[in-house]
Amino acid sequence: MPELPEVEALAEFLRQRAVGRVVARVDIGSISVLKTYDPPPTALGGLTVTAVARHGKFLDLDVDGLHLVFHLARAGWLRWSDNLPTTPVKPGKSPLALRVLLDDPDVEGRPGFDLTEQGTQKRLAVYVVRDPQDVPGIATLGPDPMADDFDVEALRRIVGGSRQQIKGLLRDQSILAGVGNAYSDEVLHAARLSPFAIAGSLDDAAVERLWTAMREVLAGAVDAARGKPAKELKDAKRAGMRVHGRTGQICATCGDTVREVSFADSSLQYCATCQTGGKVLADRRMSRLLR
Numbered sequence: 001m002p003e004l005p006e007v008e009a010l011a012e013f014l015r016q017r018a019v020g021r022v023v024a025r026v027d028i029g030s031i032s033v034l035k036t037y038d039p040p041p042t043a044l045g046g047l048t049v050t051a052v053a054r055h056g057k058f059l060d061l062d063v064d065g066l067h068l069v070f071h072l073a074r075a076g077w078l079r080w081s082d083n084l085p086t087t088p089v090k091p092g093k094s095p096l097a098l099r100v101l102l103d104d105p106d107v108e109g110r111p112g113f114d115l116t117e118q119g120t121q122k123r124l125a126v127y128v129v130r131d132p133q134d135v136p137g138i139a140t141l142g143p144d145p146m147a148d149d150f151d152v153e154a155l156r157r158i159v160g161g162s163r164q165q166i167k168g169l170l171r172d173q174s175i176l177a178g179v180g181n182a183y184s185d186e187v188l189h190a191a192r193l194s195p196f197a198i199a200g201s202l203d204d205a206a207v208e209r210l211w212t213a214m215r216e217v218l219a220g221a222v223d224a225a226r227g228k229p230a231k232e233l234k235d236a237k238r239a240g241m242r243v244h245g246r247t248g249q250i251c252a253t254c255g256d257t258v259r260e261v262s263f264a265d266s267s268l269q270y271c272a273t274c275q276t277g278g279k280v281l282a283d284r285r286m287s288r289l290l291r
């Protein structure tokens with residue numbers, strides 16, 4: 001799933017290619033991805049893309065005051081083309097969920113992008129709204145950890161008194177916007193904190209480490225993703241990971257083996273030497289199976 005750094009890079013990618021162009025047509029390939037009906041997607045036709053913004057993991061195309069907002073979720077992706085076919089998209093079982101055709105008087109073909117979704121989970125979500133705050137997931141977003149005013153004190157206010165495990169807190173979009181399963185693993189590894197540590201129990205030094213790690217990990221990933229075409233972002237993300245998705249590999253920091261804790265529909269990775277004083281965390285799925 002794309003998180004803050006990849007969505008930021010996609011926003012920049014779209015800013016360079018879509019802003020200033022007129023929306024020729026929006027085709028829906030999968031009606032279930034569209035979460036709003038008023039205004040209809042056809043209302044975007046003929047209007048100019050004026051800006052592209054990111055809210056947490058949401059992308060927001062400002063189309064002359066209307067907003068085409070989407071969340072790629074776990075299996076969604078954006079595919080840009082300088083020459084999209086103009087034959088109408090037939091709704092059906094293809095991964096193509098939405099196609100945005102743009103007008104460009106200088107080129108023969110139609111530039112634009114497809115939103116696609118692989119797999120069966122169908123969580124890709126598209127909204128056409130008058131105000132991005134009309135999207136429920138945006139209205140409830142917590143602060144953006146890369147915002148200029150998100151200082152260590154802001155993080156201290158968030159974790160202070162919280163009874164949540166820090167891993168869950170970092171992933172909670174209503175607490176912090178944009179961090180998901182992958183970057184929370186990376187941030188906690190860089191901060192040398194156990195994913196199961198209770199947020200409110202972190203001392204001042206730990207909160208400072210966490211803030212520094214979050215800014216460094218996310219800024220590094222934004223830098224690595226910047227300027228890359230959409231299709232290369234997934235590989236760039238994977239290549240930058242130190243523990244996430246690296247179960248059984250060697251921790252580059254200390255040489256220990258990266259371990260995993262599995263849950264029903266996700267898993268986390270961590271390094272025991274770096275993060276838990278060598279303690280191996282119980283894998284709840286495994287212990288449930290063994291019980």
Ligand SMILES: [Zn+2]
Nearest residue numbers: 251254271274
């Ligand atoms: Zn390590």
